[in-house]
Amino acid sequence: MIRTILYGALMWGVLIYALRRGGREERLVSTLMVVTSYLTVLLVGPFAKRFQHIEYSILLVDFVVFVFIFAVALRSQKFWPLWLTAMYALTVLSHFAPLVPHMLPWSYYNVTVIWSYLALIVLGFATYRHHHQQQ
Numbered sequence: 724m725i726r727t728i729l730y731g732a733l734m735w736g737v738l739i740y741a742l743r744r745g746g747r748e749e750r751l752v753s754t755l756m757v758v759t760s761y762l763t764v765l766l767v768g769p770f771a772k773r774f775q776h777i778e779y780s781i782l783l784v785d786f787v788v789f790v791f792i793f794a795v796a797l798r799s800q801k802f803w804p805l806w807l808t809a810m811y812a813l814t815v816l817s818h819f820a821p822l823v824p825h826m827l828p829w830s831y832y833n834v835t836v837i838w839s840y841l842a843l844i845v846l847g848f849a850t851y852r853h854h855h856q857q858q
Contacts, residue, residue: 726836730760730839730840730843733840733843733844733847734756734757734760734843735757736847737753737756737843737846737847737850738753738754738756738757740847740850740851741753741846741847741850742754744850744851744853744854745849745850745853745854746853746857748795748799748801748804749846749849749850749853751795752791752792752795752804752807752846753846753850755788755791755792756788756839756842756843756846759784759785759787759788760839762784763781763784763785766780766781766784767780767781773828773832774821774828774829774831774832775821775828776821777818777819777821777822778818781818781835782815782818785811785814785815785818785835786815788811789808789811789812789814789815792804792807792808792811793808793811796808801849801853803845803846803848803849803852806845807842807845807846810838810841810842810845811838811842813838814835814838814839817831817834817835817838818835820834820835
């Protein structure tokens, strides 16, 4: 429960900060991350069977985010989209964790979720750098 509250506060804080102080890329990616976070919550499977097998709906959402951020990285002059591209590539790859023998469901969950926190932190720092470079 505390992780959900922490993620929500971080997500909304970064979104508001990016909308107020960020450039085009920061605003676009932060909005995408909020929308896909809520979409992931809507698509997750029943609690009893959650993360015991590959979560294909969440994998699809993460793959779309990866492709979108990769497209941003190809057009951007900034370095941070490459970091986010790498983080989401690892997120997509981590969805195949249930194929590893004896993988525990909470391990699969943790390995996919950790990159979302780090991506938000990187996006927050990127917005900070953009704002201070504009001054």
